[in-house]
Amino acid sequence: MRTAAILGASGYTGAELVRLIATHPGLRIGALTADRKAGSEMRDVFPHLTHLDLPALTRIEDVDFARIDLVFCALPHATTQEVVAELPRDLKVVDLSADFRLEDPAVYERWYGHAHHALALQAEAVYGLTEFYRDRIAPARLVAGTGCNAATGMYAVLPLLADRVIDPDEIIIDLATGVSGAGRSPKEGSLYAEVAEGFHAYNVAAHRHLAEFDQEFSKAAGRSVTCTFTPHLAPQNRGILATVYVRGEAAEIHASLARRYAAEPFLHVLPMGRTPQTRHVRGSNHCHIGVVADRRAGRTMVFAALDNLVKGASGQALQNANLMLGLPETQGLDAAPLFP
Amino acid sequence: MRTAAILGASGYTGAELVRLIATHPGLRIGALTADRKAGSEMRDVFPHLTHLDLPALTRIEDVDFARIDLVFCALPHATTQEVVAELPRDLKVVDLSADFRLEDPAVYERWYGHAHHALALQAEAVYGLTEFYRDRIAPARLVAGTGCNAATGMYAVLPLLADRVIDPDEIIIDLATGVSGAGRSPKEGSLYAEVAEGFHAYNVAAHRHLAEFDQEFSKAAGRSVTCTFTPHLAPQNRGILATVYVRGEAAEIHASLARRYAAEPFLHVLPMGRTPQTRHVRGSNHCHIGVVADRRAGRTMVFAALDNLVKGASGQALQNANLMLGLPETQGLDAAPLFP
């Protein structure tokens, strides 16, 4: 039995890690931290975890890391760099922030507005898109969780770039995400009255996950790739649907995705012409992918749906942790989606 | 005071017409029909109209059309052709179905699966996109309401084609619509449990409103235009947001739209870089339009938001009826959106 700590357990991704680990046969929770809520019981912060026997929330400095095998770090970016830099050097870390996703510090600085303060850690970090970096994740000490929107778009596109079945200059990622991705901090834009019964785009052409698309798409294509990306906020708690417009033959595209993901436990390519729904992956680590031919020859739509808090964040983190700890990769992640 | 009849008053667009006409200073409701619910009071079918003094629902054959100046026809397609063909020849008709939208009967047959049975009426019908056909609508006897998705996309695109500021071969309309557009007939796909808390595409590359896009875009461009169109179902009662990907300079595009709609009472072009939200037009006849430059030069996103039951259906119908009856065009349509 291995032991994990969750730093930043008072946010949605922290609570989601607790939920997943609660039924994990090989991993237990050794410590939970939350600075402002230190001293609270988790059940008072998240009553849906009432039935679990969990350690109380503490401050990071009060954690005995000698008893911890792996740390999930669910802290805000920038803070994360400082915290991870202070952790014992031999401690495995799965980070859920944006701090270690971008290989080029100059790119980080451009998108996040300040210099990176942990360059050595950045150099060591492995990008956590499990299905594409599995071999590097298993032996890694520090794995950087991907952006949730970024993961969704990448599942739809990466094999197509690698297989050269689409035009890398003509990728448009139109995406709708649920509101839990914005976190639990009170913000006017996350209020029920501002989100329910409506739909709108946000951060158009300026979303930070563009930096991840650029980095990974360019690597996959072996050349510089710049895509268009328009995120929307949909009135749903969980779920991301990416609708990706590409140039290429639908049959080749479907074949590429089906082949690439045939052995993947969590990625499912639907029969040609079927489209996925976010509600059909809710609460699970599964990602559904669909392909539809446009009526215009040579144009195709690729759809990918996943749960931003699971496959887009905490489930991905746990999948990577399993690899890093030598546990079966799917442990703790076998729950079916919750529908309706 | 003019008098209108609403045929098919037991559906959402019928009830919406009643709601709008209820405060119209120059139009009253003379008859309401609903075949299966004939004999019922409107307040029993739509309790939100309880406070209104309305005629009971009757069958069409029981309406005294001599007392009616204009008919709103909110019946299913195909049925509509038969019904309108039987109406007195001098009666003005605003139709909300798809039956008279497509000028070419062969196109109708291809998209709707059966021959058109009222070719003379089709020849006479005017396409009801008010801001583009105002001069022809005013004297018309029969006006065909547009598709709600079609109207949304057209408001974003038509001036750009006419002004030649975008590439007509590179138009992608990605759209999210609310569920009231599917009507009040019970269908598994419209159940709360199948719609709430989720997001998905439907009728991809096969939606019937493509026929309207083809017809109107081609006319505006003076050449054949074929676009890509992907509708999604969002968990909201009302509202359509079109996110349109075009090739052209954002500044020119914004200027074209601002110029074209400067004098329009219901079309509002937001400042450059702002994006509209469906909840900000809910319940009103207004349409908000936004323009954002992509980070890739020469690419632009245009957004349009409207309420599918108002500007996309019953509000458009009333605006056209006002024109046809010689009433002020905006009468009965001045309510501000309901937010939140």
Place this chain on the structure above:
Amino acid sequence: MRTAAILGASGYTGAELVRLIATHPGLRIGALTADRKAGSEMRDVFPHLTHLDLPALTRIEDVDFARIDLVFCALPHATTQEVVAELPRDLKVVDLSADFRLEDPAVYERWYGHAHHALALQAEAVYGLTEFYRDRIAPARLVAGTGCNAATGMYAVLPLLADRVIDPDEIIIDLATGVSGAGRSPKEGSLYAEVAEGFHAYNVAAHRHLAEFDQEFSKAAGRSVTCTFTPHLAPQNRGILATVYVRGEAAEIHASLARRYAAEPFLHVLPMGRTPQTRHVRGSNHCHIGVVADRRAGRTMVFAALDNLVKGASGQALQNANLMLGLPETQGLDAAPLFP
């Protein structure tokens, strides 16, 4: 044409007043204030009001009250007392806060945790439940808007106490309200993710509107009345449904309500056995009331539904303002509910 100012126009009730007054034939908006957002345009704070030509938001001290006939005060309680005390003495005021609702300053202090600082104003204020205080509201200078939950419960109960058809010691008000009543200030409990897809009680046996129930029920009954009140938060933007359990004969209860409200333009008693829905009054100033006999003799359920932002707040305020200004009571309030 009379002119109104709205103090605190950056909240939901302020925006709702703007929405209603926008189509009011006898009232115009002369000033809008919002301390932290002074200098902003209303359309930037509330994009759904984009189409209106409105004064910019200012600070209260910059308003020229000589040009104002009536002030709507939509500020937080406690602040309100101070602001209203500084207004010109001849200015009519409709207050939407809790500051002037409770006649007894000791009761105010007990429920709101601090002494009342404007006792003279309190002595002058008229409780704004229009249908029960119409004669006193018309000549009043200061009218105190009721609590939205309080109004809903009172519409169901007050005539029954006055007519002595229920036992005043056995009143249980179980109520569900929408989240817009909590305002636009960011709070964890108002986040979409904390409100959507769930249902819970809050402030059980401790909600401040209890003080209003006590005051008004006791007056109506001519003796001290203490009720039970359990509010719940329902995942909806607008709407309150009160389910009131009383002891009395359903037929007598229905007759009492029907008689009392027969001439009221906004209160509608449904046929015996029908129950109201919040969605059927959404966006309107209407209140629907239903009565159902329990299977146990002598027990009856009374239901009342209204829109908390309209009949429960801004619509009530406008109705009272109409009375105070000598305008027709229903002006600006004739919009039908928005359904769906």
Place this chain on the structure above:
Amino acid sequence: MRTAAILGASGYTGAELVRLIATHPGLRIGALTADRKAGSEMRDVFPHLTHLDLPALTRIEDVDFARIDLVFCALPHATTQEVVAELPRDLKVVDLSADFRLEDPAVYERWYGHAHHALALQAEAVYGLTEFYRDRIAPARLVAGTGCNAATGMYAVLPLLADRVIDPDEIIIDLATGVSGAGRSPKEGSLYAEVAEGFHAYNVAAHRHLAEFDQEFSKAAGRSVTCTFTPHLAPQNRGILATVYVRGEAAEIHASLARRYAAEPFLHVLPMGRTPQTRHVRGSNHCHIGVVADRRAGRTMVFAALDNLVKGASGQALQNANLMLGLPETQGLDAAPLFP
């Protein structure tokens, strides 16, 4: 490894059983039936189960019951009687319909409108409220799942009647339920547009679960008990919150519930004064119970929240099946709630 069949697998409770059994270590699915959808794959009927390897849907007559240890019957009432009567006599059955819940056939006939046609089976059936009938469920051949609303109310009330800490003549159960309880059959009242953004009561004083309350409350009290029950429909997929008004001391009531459920794995009594939320039990077999003292002495509110599809239906069914098959009672039911 035991094998179960699910009859009526194309409804929400059938799909929910599949979801739960999918991770059950001691139970597998041997057959799935659905008359009209016989021949379909489960993933085509419920795409959220795409990742599972499941038998295709068949007709009941094509199931080889010799290979089945236990049948979950999720068919409509009335049909159920006929189907269960035809099953092999030695087959264990957990029924989710209303057909075997009521011990007195005359009561069944009164509430369901037709005579009971399987009286011998009814005589043998055990009422499936696990925590109160565990000893009789374990050896039973036929267990009748409870009504979901009934279970929620009973968890709040039954110990209080048994412990004589409340007045059995003064029980009011006010309840809000999610829409999945109405099933997947298309009905106007279950449409998104008729359910979202609103709240209303239904079947007031006439809901069939009253028969279950009467039966079980009377048994617990040792005398005839007749309660008041008002169900409401809340805009949520899953979840029931019962708000129960009783006469009794809150401290005694809290102590009674805490004592009765101390050893129960799925029933959790919150600290005095806390109230449960449906979203905090979503997707799980847990039930949260809260107690709050009214401001009026001797009056108390008891709250119970559970997921109607899990603890109110399929989770309860699986918990009972575990008992009947000699498996650990909580197997397959250990998932934490999904929040948000």
